[in-house]
Amino acid sequence: MRIISGKFAKRNLFTLKSRKTRPTSDKVKESLFNSLGQFFKSGQVLDLYGGSGALGIEAVSRGCEHATLVDINYAAVEIIKKNVALTRAPESFSVYKMPSSVALKRFAEEGKKFNLVFLDPPYAKQKIAADMKKMLDLQLLNQQAIIVAETDDQTELPEVSGFSLLKQHHLGKTIVRIYQKE
Template identity: 70%
Template sequence: MRIIAGKYAKRNLFTLKSRVTRPTSDKVKESLFNSMGQFFQGGCVLDLYGGSGALGIEAVSRGYERAVINDINRGAIEIIKKNVALTRDEARFDVLHMNSQAALKYLATQQAKFDLVFLDPPYAKQQIVKDMTKLLQLELLNDHALIVAETDDHTDIATPTGYSLSKTHHLGKTIVRFYRKDV
C-alpha cells in the first residue's frame, strides 16, 4: 500500500498484519479520491477508524491542512505513527488511541470541526449511523462536510437525519457511500 498522489506521493506505507484491520486497497482509495475531486484547498479531516492511517495521510497529501487519525487498536496506532513519520510533516497530524465514541467526545471538548470524515468501522451498519448521528449532536462538522462510509457489499445503511446521500460507488466487494451534511 502506498500514498497515491500529492505532496507525499509514492511513499510506501506500513500495514498491520492482523485480521483486526482491513486496509483500504490502493484501487479503492484512488477511486474514492478521484470521485471527491483529486486535490483540495485546506480543511480538516477525521479518520475515526484509522487502521494504517492511509486515508487521512492521503487527504493531507492532496491538500487538506490537517488530519486527526484515531484507532482503538494499539498495534494500529504504532503503524499510524510510523506512517505519519514517513511524511516528515508530523505537525499536520494528531493520532488518537481510543474507541470511536470517546474520540468524538474528546474532539468536541477541543472544539474540533471537520470538513471530511472517513468511517470504516468493523460491524459497519449500526456503527456508521451511530457515528454520523454523534458527529451532528456534538457539532463536529463544518457546513457541507463530506462523510465517506466504506462497507462490504452486503451492508445496507439508511441515510441518517441531517445528511443527504450524494453518491454511491460499488468497487468489487466494497461499497463507498458519500454523504453531505445538510445545512
C-alpha cells in the same frame, strides 16, 4: 499500499498484519479520491477508524491542512505513527488511541470541527449511522462537511437525518458512500 498522489506521493505505507484492520486498497482509495476531487485547498480531516492512517494521510497529501487519526487498537496506532513519520510532516497529523465514542466526545469538548470524515469501521462493527448522528449532535462538522463511509457489499446503511447521499460506488466487495451534511 502506498500514497497515490500529492506531496507525499509514491511513499509505501506500513500495514498491520491482522484481521482487526482491513486496509482500503489502492484501487478503492484512488476511486474514492477521484470522486471527492483530486486535490483539496485546505480543511480538517477525521479518520475515526484509522487502521494504517492511509486515508487521512492521502487527504493531507492532496492538500488538506490537518488529519486527526483515531484507532482503538494499539498495534494499529503504532503503524499510523510509523506512516505519519514517513511523511516528514508530523505537525499535519494528530494520532489518538481510543474508542470512537470517546474520541468524538473529546473532540466536541475541544471545539474541533471537521470538513472531511472517513468512517471505515471493521465490518463486524457497523456503527456508521450512529457515528454520523453523534457527530451532528456534538456539532463536530463544518457546513457541507463530507462523510465517506466504506462498508462491505452486504451492509445496508439507513438514511441519516441531516445528511444527503451524494454518491455510491460499488467496487468489488466494497461499497463507498459519500454523504454531505445538509
